[in-house]
Amino acid sequence: MNLTNLIIISVIGTGISSIAVQIITVREFLSQFSGNEITISLVLFCWLMVSGIGSFAAKFFSKKSTTLYSVIALVTALFPLIQIIAIRLFRDFIFIQGESPGLYPVFFFILTFSAPYAFLIGFILPYSLSIIKTMDTEFSVGKLYITDNIGDITGGVLFSFVLVYFFSPFKIIAFTSFLLILVSLALIISLKRYLLFFVAFLSIALFFAFAFEKRFELSTLYKQYGLNIVSYQESPYGRIVLTKEREEYTFWESGIPTFSTFNITAAEEKVHYPLCQLDKVDDVLLVSGGMGETLGEILKYSPHHIDYVELDPALINVARQFGLLSPHAHVTIIPADGRRYITDSNKRYSAIILDLPEPDTFQLNRFYTSEFFARAKRILKGDGILSFSLIANPNYLSDVRVRKLSSIFNTLKKYFHTVLLIPGEEIYFLASDKTLSTDIPLKLREKSIITSYIDDFYYGNVTKERIKFLNESINPDEFINTDFQPRVINIMFNEWFKKYGTSPNWFLASLFGLLAFYIFLIRKEEYVLFSTGFASMGVEMLILFSFQIIYGCIYLKVGFIITSFLLGLLPGAILGNRWKKRGKDMLIGAEFGMILLLLTYLIWVNFYHSLIPEFIFFLYGFTFSLLCGLEFPVAAEMIGEEKSPAAGLFAADLVGAGAGTLAIGTLLIPLLGIQAAIIALILIKSVSTIVILKV
8 A cells, every 4th residue: 555545544543533532531521520511612622722723833844754744643543542541640630639620720721631632633634635745746635624524423423323332431542543553553664664663563552551451541540539449430421430438438420429328417308308298299200319318218208109210320230239229119210311301201290309419510400490390390290399409508608609599499489389498408499389398307207207317406407597598598580590591500600700719801802812813814715714613613512502401411422413513524525525616606605504504593592492303403513514514625726726725724624613612612601591602603604704705
């Protein structure tokens, strides 16, 4: 096989490896920073911006060496393992263990540990074309774009449909890097660089030895979870870690401690506060938190049946393996998303108990919105009760905490006649259409139910003064919390900055200043691709957040969504390459198509925002990216191959994509909601259309 073909195959290998590594990196940072979806946009922003810088740097790199290219390709294949290890080891070295870092520390941590690989990915594509051009002058920018897309799609499909279900991150990196490693070795052999081959072979041997050593991969988690890990499993839905300290077990899901044994106080409060209010307990729905003492406390009421919904089947299996979840005739365990189950269920329940972490992510906020409470009310019996808790100090509430509690309280009041707040170890919300009582011990005595904590300590903790203070703190004018205008996420985002005494203003000013300077320097055709990259990643963020709101489980589906966009780029690039002579008319048609799709999304969000099949999201992403893919070969043709447009166009596309990711995913959606983000994207593409008309 000649050198040209080897380099072309290496471009495909780079695509396979880079997309899998990108998804693994996103999932890794989600586990490191408590599943916060804003992390996704920060990772993709850093990745794309640095890749754009890498592509731009290739424009000024004049040395065209096939030997150097083979070394860069090999480093690109091997470096991802080092990157993931570094992220795991340095997270708790830089931050205090258990700390929730602010936006800027998170951003700079992500940037530091993703930048080297991202730069390599951005640099290697245009550099590969410059090497190929020395041997095959007919190979165009459009062909390179198509070749790269083939690799990207292959990597996305392999990860999303196969590898994520069977292998851990280190093994996935090894599998997806294999082709690029093989081609790099073939290039080195073809060039007769035998000393280099020896060094490369040793490096590859070490790479595979560490990647396939399970104990080594486990050891990289000790910094975050401690040495007492008794079970570690990479589920498609998240990372499941079980630790044991003396006789106490703690479950961690994607970096969040979700359950600890011997916490009888939490078990009694979440069960008895709502259930003692009912004259008769028939069917109970428990959403998460069913391990340990919880089910046993519910069974004291002799319910007809308990449905326990837990998203991840792997979590259930681990709990059963270690005796933390015992089978019972009156308990059915349902492996499903809690919100999806409530939406689809026709069963009527006496009580719905939510045992979930704080609504500080879109995944969790979706259980505290107007739309969710309406669905929960639908499956409750007439005198049924909905219960959940939020963390707060019953003696002092900050302004931010008051806004958060008030928003959720006001949202509940839309659907339930009575909303009772009980300041226990956490603040418990009880919502029902019947009258509710705060005298929990009296209710328990009437039912002859014995408890350990409530019987002895309730009156000392839940005083009339605390109840009065809590209720008087609620602001009835606070905005309600909805799916697509997530007030609680907005409050959390502001709290993030207030907690660390920072502001996003200087960061935004610097970013927009640099982008304005960059746009001033580039060609009009490059600006079109900048705006297209911006819109493409902006829409990807819209779909990621919308999908999370409706279906949850973004940890699993992030690969599917990214792959759907990649799948659209390939046919778009092929069609664009075929019709590139049409020039301006082709670009205008693609621009109008994108604007029409954005208007459709806006109409759905504003007037329908109902449950739609998952494949519609994937089809939408495919169609939008197809239009984006059309533009790259056309823009290259308009500039002219003789002007070597590859580096400039790749850079514009990547920088625009990075800017769109940050603007839409990190700022507009959390601060202003999804509608505002869509309007911003429509304006961006409208300006781009005007620019094309003036070309």
